[in-house]
Amino acid sequence: MSLKYAVLAALLEGEASGYELSKVFDVSLANFWPATPQQLYRELERLAADGLIEARTVQQERRPNKRLFTLTEAGREHLNAFAAEPTRRPTAIRDEFLIKIQAMDGVDPEAVRALVEERRAWAVGKLARYERVRERLLDGRTEEEYLRDADRVGPYLTLSAGITLERENVRWCEHVLTVLKRRAPLG
Amino acid sequence: MSLKYAVLAALLEGEASGYELSKVFDVSLANFWPATPQQLYRELERLAADGLIEARTVQQERRPNKRLFTLTEAGREHLNAFAAEPTRRPTAIRDEFLIKIQAMDGVDPEAVRALVEERRAWAVGKLARYERVRERLLDGRTEEEYLRDADRVGPYLTLSAGITLERENVRWCEHVLTVLKRRAPLG
DNA sequence: CGCACCTATTCAATTAGTTCAATAAGGAGA
DNA sequence: TCTCCTTATTGAACTAATTGAATAGGTGCG
Known part of the structure; x- marks a missing residue:
């Protein structure tokens, strides 16, 4: 569609x-x-x-x-x-990983840790790639200059949404890893 | 699948x-x-x-x-x-709205503003609903207590991922609205 | 020299997801 | 009472997405 x-x-x-x-x-x-x-x-x-x-x-x-x-x-x-036109369909996210997290309490904590670690590594890599694209777009200008003067800002704004997403993804993963560490010694 | x-x-x-x-x-x-x-x-x-x-x-x-x-x-x-098991499929996001943002530079700025405003309102509403679910889960405990002691933490962690997502969504929308305001007087 | 990988596209089969609508009974409000 | 909303499920038709493979010449590596 x-x-x-x-x-x-x-x-x-x-x-x-x-x-x-x-x-x-x-x-x-x-x-x-x-x-x-x-x-x-x-x-x-x-x-x-x-x-x-x-x-x-x-x-x-x-x-x-x-x-x-x-x-x-x-x-x-x-x-x-x-x-x-107004947006018809709301955002649809399909994330197998989050299903696993939802069900994580029945699973070996070490396996969960590995899962989260993998996700974190993946998000870090994606973030780095995004940042490189960003530098290329900005081409020396500051974000403020770019957003004020550039002919097209759409691609930059979607990119910055992606950057925020992955940045928060990394933070969330790190948070989960500390939670797992805190709970581990009890098991 | x-x-x-x-x-x-x-x-x-x-x-x-x-x-x-x-x-x-x-x-x-x-x-x-x-x-x-x-x-x-x-x-x-x-x-x-x-x-x-x-x-x-x-x-x-x-x-x-x-x-x-x-x-x-x-x-x-x-x-x-x-x-x-390790996650096979990466996260898939399908977002009609972001396609529109990507193509926004060919569109009347007022229509874009309306689009972003709608998205912001939607994210604010979702965030409020999430926060209510969170309060119910915590049931008076602090997050730290809950994550240390609760039998199941999976549902809380996925919820907190959702909360982060919508919070950043709102911030992103507000950022875009200020960008639009700054560019508008020139047109 | 052989193997694996990259460019570049296409075909066929299957599974997943969407859309529209029908059914059926009770409750709410004008 | 008429109509619309909610609960609760099912059916059929359709479009979209995934999977696996075939083709075919070129490049890079050991």
């Missing part, structure tokens, strides 16, 4: 192939709408059929050919209309 | 009907694995067929009859085994 708009929004950054988008959707940018490569290729076909994006094939000599997609004017308008 | 375990984990709180679970999955508890009533009823059928939960029908005079489900010993063990 919204994958459509996630793809259009990703193409605001410029021309991209399905493969490039699948990298972006996997790691950095669109962390608020995950999609597998298969989903993206299908969606790109549909969007092209609807005239919201345009494809051109680029012949490559030492690589498989690729198809690069760009937003059409119709696609841009479609996206803008969507972005101006 | 994990809906199964989300349901089992929800039943750790005690016997419940499909209807009751659908309320819990909708609002308070399992905010990290949303599910519609239809999904829950289907999943409950499957779990009962697999012997992980047991059903009993309760005749009601002034209401439709309901079927109450409880964890079986097999179900409890199944859940514990799952919770001790």
